[in-house]
Amino acid sequence: MKTNSHLQMRWMELLVAACFMGVSLLVITDSIRVGKAWGADGPEPGYFPFYIGCLLFGGAAWVILQTLRGWKQDDGEESFAQNHEFRLMLLMLIPSAAFTVSIYVVGIYLASLIFIAAFMVWQGKYSYLKSIAVGTGISAALFALFEIWFTLPLPKGWIETWLGF
Amino acid sequence: MVGLLIMDEINNLFQGFAVAMTLPNIGFMLVGIFLGVLIGVLPGLGGANGVAILLPLTFGMSPTSAIIMLSCIYWGALFGGAITSILFNIPGEPWSVATTFDGYPMAQKGKAAQALTAAFTSSFVGALVAVLMVTFLAPLVAKFALNFGPPEFFAVQLLTFASFIGMSKEPPVKTLMAMMLGFALAAVGLDSVTGTLRMTYGQESLLKGFDFLIAVIGLFGIGEILLTMEEGLAFKGHKGRISLKDVLETWKELPKYWATSLRACLIGCWMGVTPGGATPASFMSYGTAKRISKHPENFGKGAIEGVIAPETAAHAAGTSALLPMLTLGIPGSPTAAVLLGGLLIWGLQPGPLLFTEQKDFVWGLIASMYLGNIVGLIVVLTTVPWWAAILRIPFSIIAPVIVVICAVGAYTVHNSMLDVVMMLVFGLMGYAFKKLKYPLAPLVLALVLGDMAETSFRQSMLISKGSLEIFVSTPLAGSITVLALIMLMWPVLGFLKKFSRG
Numbered sequence: 001m002k003t004n005s006h007l008q009m010r011w012m013e014l015l016v017a018a019c020f021m022g023v024s025l026l027v028i029t030d031s032i033r034v035g036k037a038w039g040a041d042g043p044e045p046g047y048f049p050f051y052i053g054c055l056l057f058g059g060a061a062w063v064i065l066q067t068l069r070g071w072k073q074d075d076g077e078e079s080f081a082q083n084h085e086f087r088l089m090l091l092m093l094i095p096s097a098a099f100t101v102s103i104y105v106v107g108i109y110l111a112s113l114i115f116i117a118a119f120m121v122w123q124g125k126y127s128y129l130k131s132i133a134v135g136t137g138i139s140a141a142l143f144a145l146f147e148i149w150f151t152l153p154l155p156k157g158w159i160e161t162w163l164g165f
Numbered sequence: 166m167v168g169l170l171i172m173d174e175i176n177n178l179f180q181g182f183a184v185a186m187t188l189p190n191i192g193f194m195l196v197g198i199f200l201g202v203l204i205g206v207l208p209g210l211g212g213a214n215g216v217a218i219l220l221p222l223t224f225g226m227s228p229t230s231a232i233i234m235l236s237c238i239y240w241g242a243l244f245g246g247a248i249t250s251i252l253f254n255i256p257g258e259p260w261s262v263a264t265t266f267d268g269y270p271m272a273q274k275g276k277a278a279q280a281l282t283a284a285f286t287s288s289f290v291g292a293l294v295a296v297l298m299v300t301f302l303a304p305l306v307a308k309f310a311l312n313f314g315p316p317e318f319f320a321v322q323l324l325t326f327a328s329f330i331g332m333s334k335e336p337p338v339k340t341l342m343a344m345m346l347g348f349a350l351a352a353v354g355l356d357s358v359t360g361t362l363r364m365t366y367g368q369e370s371l372l373k374g375f376d377f378l379i380a381v382i383g384l385f386g387i388g389e390i391l392l393t394m395e396e397g398l399a400f401k402g403h404k405g406r407i408s409l410k411d412v413l414e415t416w417k418e419l420p421k422y423w424a425t426s427l428r429a430c431l432i433g434c435w436m437g438v439t440p441g442g443a444t445p446a447s448f449m450s451y452g453t454a455k456r457i458s459k460h461p462e463n464f465g466k467g468a469i470e471g472v473i474a475p476e477t478a479a480h481a482a483g484t485s486a487l488l489p490m491l492t493l494g495i496p497g498s499p500t501a502a503v504l505l506g507g508l509l510i511w512g513l514q515p516g517p518l519l520f521t522e523q524k525d526f527v528w529g530l531i532a533s534m535y536l537g538n539i540v541g542l543i544v545v546l547t548t549v550p551w552w553a554a555i556l557r558i559p560f561s562i563i564a565p566v567i568v569v570i571c572a573v574g575a576y577t578v579h580n581s582m583l584d585v586v587m588m589l590v591f592g593l594m595g596y597a598f599k600k601l602k603y604p605l606a607p608l609v610l611a612l613v614l615g616d617m618a619e620t621s622f623r624q625s626m627l628i629s630k631g632s633l634e635i636f637v638s639t640p641l642a643g644s645i646t647v648l649a650l651i652m653l654m655w656p657v658l659g660f661l662k663k664f665s666r667g
Contacts, residue, residue: 009601016601020342027349030364034356042627045361048619049352052345059342080600085395092394093593096387096568100585108573116565124561138566142573150222152577 006079007086013067020060027053095119107157113139174301181528184229185536193226193234194533198541201241206249206552208560209390209567211258212242212483212500213609217381218574220507228511229526233533235507236487239500240292240537243443243483244545247284247476248552252277255556260443260479263451267464267471274467278411279418283469284476285545286419287426291477292538294430295437295484299491300531303520306492310517315624316635318493320645322618323636324652325495326607328439331655334448335604343598344607350375351615358623370583377612378578381503383588384605386571388595390564406550422473425454429474433481437497438489443482450478484534491527492517494617499606502613 031046031053038044081089099115106114117135120126126134146152184190204215216235223231246258251268264284271280313321326344333340353364354374365371419426429450436446454474455464464471486497487504494515496502508515513523520527545552575588598605611618629635637643 012597013601016597016603020346023346023349026366027352027364030366034361034363038631043623043631045356045359045363047626048622049349049363052348052352056342056345056349059338059345062338063342081395085397088397089391089395089596092391092564092568093589095565096592097589099565099568100572100589103572103585104582108576112569112572115569116562119565120561123564124559126561134562138569142569146573146577150225152221153580154573154576155582 006082008076009078009080010067010071010074010076012080014064017060017063017067020056021064024053024056024060027056091123103155105157107160108154109139109143110157110159112142171301174304177304177524177528178300178532180524181530181532182536184525184529185233185532190230190233190529190533191536193230194237194537194540195544197234197237198241198244198537198544201238201243201541202245202248202545202548202552203241203555204238205242205245205258206555207563207567208255208393209386209564210570211385211389212239213498213503214382214385214571214574215242216500216503216507217378218386218570220378220503220510221574221577223507224510228508228513229529231507231511232504232526232530233537235504236530236533237537237541239483239504240534240541241544242500243292243480244285244288244541245552246479247288248281248545248549249556251280251284251472252553253556260447260483261475262444263447263475263479264472266451266475267466267468270465270467271469271472276467278407279415279469280467280472281407281549282412282415282546283419283472285542286416287429287473287477288480289538289542290426291430291433291480291482292484292534295434295481296531296534296538298434298485299488299534303488303492303527303531306488307517307520310493312641313493313517314642315621315628316639316642317645319618319621319625320636320642320649321493321495322614322621324439324645324649325489325614326611326618327649327652329604329607329610331652332439332445333604333607334445335602337656339601339603340607343603343605344611347608347611348615348618350380351377351612352619357616358620373579375587375612376578376584377506377609378503379575379584379587380591380612381499381609382571382575383591384595384598384609385499386574387568387589387592388599388605390567390571391592391596392599393560394564407546412546418469419473422470425458425470425474426477428453428457429477430481433478434485436478437482437485439497443479443486443498446482447475447479450474487530487534490515491519491530495614496610499609502610506613 027049031050034046035044036046036050095115095118099111102111102114113135116138117131120131120134121128142154146154200219201215204210204212216238219235219238223235242258243260246256246261247264247268250256250261250264251272254265254269256262256265268280268284271277329344330337330340351374354362354372356363362372432450432453433446436449437443451471451474454470455461458464458470460468483498483500486501488497490496490501490505494505496505505515513519513526571588572585575584576582578584595605625635635642636646
C-alpha cells in the first residue's frame, strides 16, 4: 500500500494528543481561575481538577514526544485507516449528523423514517418501496413505544401536529 | 458464629427470592433477557450502552423491578455475545473476542451446536459461582466497609484506578489520559461542595456537566457502528440449531474440563472484583488454559476448552463486578458503572448502607441473579436460530436503526437535543480512541466516580488539613494505598525489567 493512500497513524496520534493537551489547558486555566489552593475553609474548587489537568497535560506531552521521537523510524506505513475505510466511516458519520440536524427541523419520527429509508436506498441498494416501508415501520414502532406505551415525549415536528398529536 | 452468619445470608436470600419471584418481576426478567441477548447480538449495542439507552424507561418503575430488568439485560448481553462469536466469527461484545478463537473453528467443523452449548453452559457456571461468591461475600464486605471513612474510600477508589493502569492491555500513559479526561469531564459544572461553577466557560448548557450515560451511548454505540462500517462487514455465518441430543452429549463431556472451568471461575471472580472487567478476564483465562493444557497445539483449531475458558471467566467477571458496586459504590466494569448510575437516579445510595437500609432491593437483585441466569440459559439454548437470523439482516438496515435507537436513548436521558449532538461527538471520540488504543472503560468509570472520588479526597484533606499523610495514617487506608501504589508502579517495574535485560 502506498503511503499516500491512507491516513497515517502518527499524524492522528499527534492530532488526538494535541486535543488532549488543549483540554488539559482549559482545565488548568479554569482551575486557577476558581482557585487551586487551600482556602479559608478547606480546599478550593480548583484543587482537585488542577492536578487532573496537570496529569492530562503530562500524558499528552509524553505521547507527543514519543510520536515525534519515533517519527524517523516510522516511515508512515502504519495506517490509522485506509482511505476507502475512512470514506466508509464518513458515509456513516455524515448521514448520522444530518439525521441529528433534521430532528430539529421535522421531529425525530419523520427524521428517523427518512434517515433509515435513505440509507437503505443509498447504501443497501434497496427499492424505494421496501426502504420506505422499513423506515415507516421502525418510526411507527418507536411512536407506539414512546408516545403511547411509555408516554415519554420525543421531539415532534409538523407532521405529528398535522396528524393530531 | 460463622454458621449463624451463613444462615442469616440464606434467610435473606430466600426473602430475596420472594421479592424476585413475583409475576411482574419474572416478566421484567424475561423481557430483560430477551433484550439483552438482542443487544449482545447486534453490533454497536452492548451491555453498557444497551443498559444506558434503556435506563430512562425504568425511571417510572420501582427500583427493584428496574434493577432486575436491567441486570437481566446485562446477563442476556453476556450470553448473546457468544452466539455471534461462534456462528459468525464476529464478537458481538468485546468480552467474546476470545471465544471466537476456538468457537468459530468448531462451527466450521460442523460442531456449532456443541460450541454453543459449551459456551452457554460455561457462562452459566461462571455466573453461578460468581453469584454464590456475591451472596456470601458481599454482606461481609459491606459490614467491613461500614467502618470506612473518607480516607479509606478514597484509597479504595485510588486502588480501582491504579489497577486499571497496572492491569490494562493498552499503554499505561493512554490509560491514565483517558481516565483523567473522565475526571475532567466529571468536574465540569456546578461544584457540589462550594457551589462554584467550574469549566463551563460561560456556556449555560454546561451547568449540569457531562452525563456519563450520553458518553456511554456515544463512545460504545456510535463509536462501534463507525468502526463496524469501516470494516465493511458482510455477515456470513454458520447455521445454529441446537437439538436436545447436542445439549445432552455436550453436557456429558463438560465435566471432564472441571479444572479449566474452576481456574476460569477464579480468574473471572478476581478480575471482576478488582476492576479488570470481563474482557481482560476472558483473555487471561484463555491464555492460562492454553498454557496449562496438555495439547496447546489444538487451541485455535476448535478446542472445546478454548470456548469454556473465556466464556466462564467473562461471565464470572461480569457478575462479580456487581460486588464492589453494591458494597462500596465502585463498579467493576462499564456496565456495572451504568447500573450504579441507575441506582443514583432511583435515589439509592450505593455503598455499605445499602445492605442494611435496602434489604429488599439488594437481596431481590441477588436472587434475580440466580433466576436470571437459569432463565437466560434456557432462553438462549432454545432460541439460537432466531438470533442467528437477526444477524442475517444486512448492515445497511441495522446501522441506521441502531443510530436512531442511540439517538432516542440519548434524548430521553434529559429530554435534551444537545445530548444527541454530544452523543455524536462522543461517538467520533470513541472511534478515534479505539484506533489509537486509548481504553474507554477507565474514561467511563472516572466520569461516573469523579464526583465521589473528589468528594472523598476533599473530605480527607479537610480532616488532615491538607496533608497527604492521612492516606497512610490508619492501617486500613495505608495498606490499600500501598497496594494501589504497587499497582500503579506495575508498568514501571515491567519497563525497568525490560530495560535491565537490555
